[in-house]
Amino acid sequence: LAKALLPAIDGVDSGLAGETTARTQWLAVEGQSAEKQSLIERCFSSYARLNERVDRFLGEAGLEAHTVVPGISFDPETMEPIGTVESPDLPNDAVASVARRGFALAGETLRPVAVEVVRNG
Numbered sequence: 001l002a003k004a005l006l007p008a009i010d011g012v013d014s015g016l017a018g019e020t021t022a023r024t025q026w027l028a029v030e031g032q033s034a035e036k037q038s039l040i041e042r043c044f045s046s047y048a049r050l051n052e053r054v055d056r057f058l059g060e061a062g063l064e065a066h067t068v069v070p071g072i073s074f075d076p077e078t079m080e081p082i083g084t085v086e087s088p089d090l091p092n093d094a095v096a097s098v099a100r101r102g103f104a105l106a107g108e109t110l111r112p113v114a115v116e117v118v119r120n121g
Helices: 002-028 034-061
Strands: 065-067 081-084 097-101 101-104 107-113 113-118
Touching: 002 034, 002 101, 002 107, 034 065, 081 097
Parallel strands: 081 113
Antiparallel strands: 065 101, 097 113, 101 107
């Protein structure tokens, strides 16, 4: 069941990631009434509300969401490389970016964190 839910969770994460940019672009359109701006705010805040409920559900179900901070060393036990990038600011084998959260249940990894890994030169 947990693995079947992961694509839906990814959809919420994706919506959250794009929400700020989309909201800013919609609100920048000139000539919008306060009513339209309020509607835009309510629509875009739905991802945040949905994410809160998803996180609560995950906690109650015993699922642990895992993410990592860019800059830490790549760990093949908990991370899955989805690509490599060059970065003069980070050493080889450091995490450059996180593409998708990972999850564990009762300490067992259901899905590793998907990351881009630094590979310079």
